[in-house]
Amino acid sequence: MKTLFVTLLGLLLVLGTGGCSKQQAGYQVHARFANAQNLEVGDAVLMGGAQIGRVESLKPDRFGPGTGVTMEIKRTAVVKVDSIASIISGDSPTKNSISLSSGSPGAANAVHGATLRSAETTTP
Numbered sequence: 001m002k003t004l005f006v007t008l009l010g011l012l013l014v015l016g017t018g019g020c021s022k023q024q025a026g027y028q029v030h031a032r033f034a035n036a037q038n039l040e041v042g043d044a045v046l047m048g049g050a051q052i053g054r055v056e057s058l059k060p061d062r063f064g065p066g067t068g069v070t071m072e073i074k075r076t077a078v079v080k081v082d083s084i085a086s087i088i089s090g091d092s093p094t095k096n097s098i099s100l101s102s103g104s105p106g107a108a109n110a111v112h113g114a115t116l117r118s119a120e121t122t123t124p
Helices: 002-016
Strands: 026-033 044-047 050-060 067-074 084-088 097-100 114-118
Touching (some): 044 067
Antiparallel strands (some): 084 097
16 A cells, blocks of 8 residues: 555656756757748647657847747757758648758757757748
8 A cells, every 4th residue: 555655756746846856858059040030839849740849939040130939859859960940831820830841961959959050931
C-alpha cells in the first residue's frame, strides 16, 4: 500500500509540473523577421515538409523593428547553424508556418539558443 502511494505521488508530481523538462522535449532556436504579423504561437516549424517543431513565442525584436520568433525544435531534429528560416503563408491568415532550410552538410548543428538567419515571407 505504501509503495502504491509513493508511486501515485511521484506520478502526480511529474504530471503537475508539465511532464518532462524542456531540455528533454527539445531545444529552442530563434529568428528575426521584419514582418511576422500573421504568424501565431503554435504554428508548425517544418524542414523538408516534415514538422520538426512549433512556434513557441513571438516578441518585439529588441534589436530593431520586427519580431523575434522562438521555435521549440524536437530533440531528434537536426538544425544546422546556417539553416535559413522563412515564414510560409498558408491559404488563410491562420494557416502559416516556418520552413527551415536544411543548411550545409558540413555546418555545425545549432544548439539551444542559437539564432538563425531569416528570409522574406513566401507563399507555397
